[in-house]
Amino acid sequence: MHRRGLRKGLLCGLALLCLVNTAFGLDPTRKISQYVHDKWGDDKGFVGGRIYAIRQSSDGYLWMGTERGLVRFDGSNFILIKRPLPDSPPISHVRDLVTDASGNLWTRLEGPSMLLYRDGKFEDPYARFDLQDMTFTATVADDAGRVILSGLGEGTFRYEDGRLETIVSADQNPGIVISLATTRDQSIWLGTQANGLFRVSQGHISRVAQELKDLKINALLPADTGGVWIGTDNGLHLWEGGVLAKLNLPSPLRQLQILTMVRDDDANIWIGTNHGIVRITRSGAVSLDQLNPKSGYEVTAIYEDLNGDIWFGGSRGVERLRNGMFTTYSTSDGLPSSGMGSVYADSKGRVWFAPLSGGLFWMKEGRVGHVSVDGLDHDVVYSISGGGGEVCVGRQQGGLTVLTEEGDSFTARTYTEADGLAQNSVYSVHRDRDGTIWAGTVSAGVSRLKGGKFTNFSDANGLPSNAVNSIVEGFDGATWLATPSGLASFANGHWSKYTARDGLSSSMVRTVFEDTTHVLWLATSGGLAFLSSGQIQVPERLPEALREQIFGIAEDGTGSLWFTTSDHILRVNKDRLLSGTLSDLDVQSYGVEDGLLGVEGVSRDRTVVADHLGRIWIALKSGLSLADPIVTSKDAVPTKVRIESMAAGGSRVNMQNPIKISSGIQSITLNYGSTNLAVPERIRFRYKLDGSGQGWSETVASRQVVYNNLGPGTYLFRIVASNSAGLWNGPETSVPFVIEPAFWQTLWFRMACLAACCLIVLAIYRLRIHQLTGRLNVGFQERLAERTRIAQELHDTLLQGVLSASLQLDVAEDQLPEDSPAKPLLKRVLQLMSTVTEEGRNALRGLRTMEPGNQSLETSFSLLRQEFSLDGKTDYRVIVDSVARPLRPLIRDEVYRIGREALLNAFMHAHANRIEVEVDYSSRHLRVLVRDDGRGIDPQVLHAGREGHWGLVGIRERSERIGANLRLRSRIGAGTEVDLTVPGSIAFEKDSNGSISQWFRWLRRERLETPKHDKGK
Incomplete structure (x- = not known):
């Protein structure tokens, strides 16, 4: 077959592959020698020995199956996993690695044993999927991600939905199958160790390529035209259109031992040989510049990772080819x-x-x-x-x-x-x-x-x-x-x-x-x-x-400035440089790890220039280098963050959701990494802990964060990463966790403490009420004794003297003749003294009157009709709005006196047609309302009082002493209302108000507004 046919097949493969992949592969316009070539051997920590397979799991780790066991690489460190299953013996040779559609990693070991890596843990698929004691010699995943396994003398199987489907039975087995491939026509290709190539189509197996019937088929790769590439000990072949095609390939490729093959995302074919790695681009160009005629340079495994980088290895360790910022x-x-x-x-x-x-x-x-x-x-x-x-x-x-x-x-x-x-x-x-x-x-x-x-x-x-x-x-x-x-x-x-x-x-x-x-x-x-x-x-x-001598300056298509010095190649954020806010993250220094052969600049005019595409060309003592920041940024693969471990108080936390951390933990540590394995030292992170009240962190390079003294609650740790080009284009990774409260931090404990505080406050309040009641009782008794003494003295002195003088005047008036001019004058004096005597008796009666303890307040108000003479035109009523409650004696006495004074004013001064007393024993208060429809009181008198009259003054003073709320409402011609309200906690006997909330209302002094007033009538 001519090169044109090869190119056509590769182009078809590219079109198909680009439909299902979004990663960007290596730049096919570069020679292999122009990629950044990283190598890890024994001198750089690689511990695996000969490599048989390479794969990357969905969590970003790179896995290598080696002769010493399974090796994991996180971009910085290699870890040899000798005992993946704690209860199983250590493993040695890992022959193959396959990733299925779910992202699970199938690990084929030597002998009747396999491992399955899923969700960050290893398990034994033999026990899980009833594989018995089969020994598998080849594995592959088809386009649908289904795993195909070929067993030693057992046949070939397809694993799907937890069961094995037989493709080739044991009696049809063509021999020891060491390579597998699937093509788009649903055919399965089997390469044997010594019997050539076989094809399984529609349930039938047949031999193909008679020319290869006695050859060892080391590797198979689907061709874009529907055929299959065949790697043997005698070179590379292509089965296409039912025949073995003749390839126009360089002579070395026809003679080399082909050990492995893979196609990248740009449809380039990478071939591992016994003398190094070879690339065939989609245009058909063959790159042989990495071949080495010496022995010991065999490539037995090739893999393209999630970033589009090519990994390969053999007996000398693992190597990587990647696009650097520069093509030199x-x-x-x-x-x-x-x-x-x-x-x-x-x-x-x-x-x-x-x-x-x-x-x-x-x-x-x-x-x-x-x-x-x-x-x-x-x-x-x-x-x-x-x-x-x-x-x-x-x-x-x-x-x-x-x-x-x-x-x-x-x-x-x-x-x-x-x-x-x-x-x-x-x-x-x-x-x-x-x-x-x-x-x-x-x-x-x-x-x-x-x-x-x-x-x-x-x-x-x-x-x-x-x-x-x-x-x-x-x-x-x-x-x-x-x-x-x-x-x-x-x-x-x-x-x-x-x-x-x-x-x-x-x-x-x-x-x-x-x-x-x-x-x-x-x-x-x-x-x-x-x-x-x-x-x-x-x-x-x-x-x-940039404080040293600078040789060249240029600006790229993204607006960044480039500088060369005697030993630096720098890319700087221009806007930050101008504003004086430049940070370390705004300055990128490049070196050999970016594709440069050296960093020594040249002291000449125009050694750094930008072309019409915004690319930067730099003249150096080591060559001419090209940087394409626009394409590099556009092709940058998003970097995802991987949470590697979590520790609470120094103890490792099981990362299975939900994550619950016990109380009393002083610190929580999270260790994380990135899925980007290229230049991991340039990866930067930003994180945030929802629930802690803190915002996003500064950009950091560290891969660990520690939180101290977090309180109980629900938290969400969120983290994002930039890629090695400085772009924050990756998804956010989050880890929710809960810190459980200690018993003193629980809701029930806080409610119990609140209830205890309330009870204490209530007890203090009740004690205070008891103290105030006692003081009121003492005050009332003192005032009662004082009033009794004053009443006795008035009765024995003033009133008796007035009566005696009245009798003397009455005798004198009887002795005067009827026609005496003084006789009418004496009669008027006697009449006036009689009035004074009667008023004195009423005053003394008011000072000494104490209602009996079993007499209700409304009854006492009703008896006042007998005490004051009312004409027949005045309608007097006492109204009770609710069931009476037992009153504190002193409060009852003060309320009675306030009501009596109000009624006295109404009887003597209002000239009313209707006088009412309304008593309300509410659960919250005692209310006494005295109202009449009389002539009313002048508002100025109601507010300021009348000189020489102390009735309203007494009412106000009494109401203030018992903590009551008094309202006086009146105007000329519209009657008068005296409204007295006493809080239930003060007025009623103990536990008679029936509501604890009333005590708290009184404690907060949420009382009705009392209008400002002066002395009354």
Whole structure:
């Protein structure tokens, strides 16, 4: 078969594979030698010996089946698992690894034994799936993820839904099957140890490829055309269209021993041989640059991981091929030498470069060309610039050369001192947008070529120095020159200059570069500076590498700045650099692990440039390197975080949900890793613990977090990771857990404490009420005794004296003649004294009256009708709204006196037609309401009282003494209301109010509002 057929088959495979895979494989345009090649042997911790199989599980671990056992790799450390099952003997040879549709890892051991890794644990599938004592010699997973197993003398089986389905019975067994494959037509291919190749289709088994009937079939791989690739001890073969196709392959591949094969996500075929690894791209190109004629370089296992990296191994350990940030070109790729000088990328995809050893070259799509016109092949090129279809070259001895492309060749026009050039040694050259060419010389200033004529400028015209290191045209048309003595600017025919006195770190300016935001960046011998809005500034928080001498500056398609120094290649976040908020995470340093052969920069003009695609080309002493940040970022595989373990108080926690942690734990530790195995030291993490009140953490590189003194509750640990390119494009991983409370932290304990506090408060309250009641009783008894004494003294002195005087006047009046003019006067005096005597008796009766203990309040109010003479027009009623409750005697007496005083005012002053007393024994309070429809009281008198009258004053004072709420409402012509409310906890006998809440209401003094009032009538 010709190469075109091979290419067609590979292209078909790519189309099919891209439909089911989202990972990005290795860049097929690179040679194998241009990938980053990582190796781990005994010297780097690999402990497995010869490798037979490689697979990656869904949790991100890389597993290797080796002659010493099962090896697990997390990106940093290798762990040899000798005893996966604690109760089973240790294992040795692991022959194969297969991943099924559920992400479970099937591990085929030597002899009648297998392991199944699922959900982070190992188990014995023989016991789980009733596999008896079968010895399997080959395993594979079909397109649906179903595992196919071929047993030694047992036949071939398909495992699905927990059972084994027989595909080839024992009596049909073609021999010892050592390789398996499934093709899209549902055929199963069996490669034997000594009997050639067999095919199982629609339940029938048949031999294919008679030419291979006695060969050992080491590896099988489905071909895109429906056939199968066959790897034998005698080279690579392809069964296609019912025949063994003839392949147009390089002779080494036809003779090598083919040990294993795999197809990557870009449909490239990777082949492990007894002399190294080989790649066949989907275009049919064969890469043999990793073959080694020596023995001991066999590749027995190949695998493409979740990141698209290729892992392979044999007897020398495990190796990995991956895309680095850089593709480096060296002498093996057609470059004339390793050391590179100036670089220029034109608009047609051609990159021009000048080796330090001399000459001018270009590269396009991997092809290298050489320019030899006008003696360029014998001269050293210091600087390259261009535009408008021209390439301008500054030479060490030959002056200024301008190249113009004409078809496949170039015409050249060289300018020297004879043409007006200031000096034939041109160190820096630049072509403006309008076609003007500037040529900065080594020691004679700068020459401007415009309209075919030169104009020369030197320090006599305003240049800081006659040596020019770099030239650039600004966005406004100004021309900027870097010199050893400062920065120069030419605009509108005038020169300006800037030195260390104007803010430069050093007057020695090595390079000048203008970015897309029109900021002018200046590389000096003292570090980095920039010119913006006419002011030179030194960025704050510069990394140490940017405080040294900088050789080159460029900006990529993502807006990041690139710098080269004597020993650093840096990519820096431009916005953070300008704002002075640069952190370590905003500076990426690259090295050999990123595809570079070295990091030593070159002191020439334009050693770092960006092409029209935003890619960065860097000239180094180790070669010419290309970085593509846009594609690298776009193709970056999302990184998932793997929670490796959890410990509480130093003890490992079972990660099975739900995770419950007992109380009293002082610290919780979580260890985690990432599924990205490429450059794990660049992976960064951010985490958050919901339930702790803390936000997202700072970006960290550590793989452990410890939380101390967490209280009981429900928590959710959340964590995300960036990939090695710094992108946060991965999913979030979360772990919920619960810290159980101690008994003193439980709800029932807190409720019990609350209840106890309430009881204590209640007891204190009741004790206080008892104390207040006792004080009230003592006060009442004292006041009663005082009133009794006053009543006795008034009766025995004042009232008796008035009666005696009245009798004397009555005798005197009887002795006067009827016609005496004094007799009417004495009669009026006697009548007045009689009135005073009656009022005195009433006052004394009020002072001494005490209702009997068994007489209710409403009864006492009803008897007042007998005490006060009422005319027949006044309707007097006493109304009870509820069942009477036992009252505290002292409270009853005070309430009675307040009510009696209110009724006395109504009887004597209101001239009312209706007087009512309403008594309400509510569960919350005792209420007495006295109302009449009389003439009312002037609001001013109601508020301020009447001079010489103490009735309202007494009512208010009595109500305040017993903690009652008194309201007086009246107006002229609308009657009067006296509303007295006493809290039930004060008014009623113990336990008579029936509501504990009333005590708390009284304790909080939530009483009805009492209007402000003064002394009454």
